[in-house]
Amino acid sequence: MINILIELFFIFAQIGFLTFGGGMAMLPVMQQMLISRELMTLQETIDMVAISQMTPGPFAVNAATFTGMRMGGIMGATAAVLGVMSPSFIITAVVSHYFFKFKESKLVGGALNGIRPVIPALIFAAVWNMGSTSLIDIPTIAGALVACGLVLKKVNPAWIILGAGLLGAVLFRAG
Secondary structure, three states, rough: HHHHHHHHHHHHHHHHOOOOOHHHHHHHHHHHHHHOOOOOHHHHHHHHHHHHOOOOOOHHHHHHHHHHHHHHHHHHHHHHHHHHHHHHHHHHHHHHHHHHHOOOHHHHHHHHHOOOOOHHHHHHHHHHHHHHHOOHHHHHHHHHHHHHHHHHOOOOOHHHHHHHHHHHHHHHHOO
16 A cells, blocks of 8 residues: 555656646646556546546646545545645745746746747647547537537636536436
């Protein structure tokens, strides 16, 4: 059990350390690390994303909790959450200490301008990977397009997720 806790901590510490731009930017790294180690399937990562998005709190913490809980119960969830949060906490503490000192630096501004366009590309790549597995027929593609339209019309995503869940429960219930 201790091995899985250590593995969870270090997997999520790497995920936390290697990704910038918020939780959704973590998707490609998270998918690659969990799937390549055969800890989760692509479908399980899609489920993890769905659950992490519809529960309150930051995506990264929710995803770490879900994955850790699945692999190691409460202790696994704790290890994964501590892993994903540690790099952010340390990096933010260090950066915030120096940011105000160097915020007018052209080098710092250039670095931030260089990072900015990469974040949407990382999110798009993760969406593409999930979409290629999830969007398997006309009804799901139509549902995705409707959801996208609602988001663009500024409908609260929580209502969209709740509505999709209720509709799915009615249309796709087992039995």
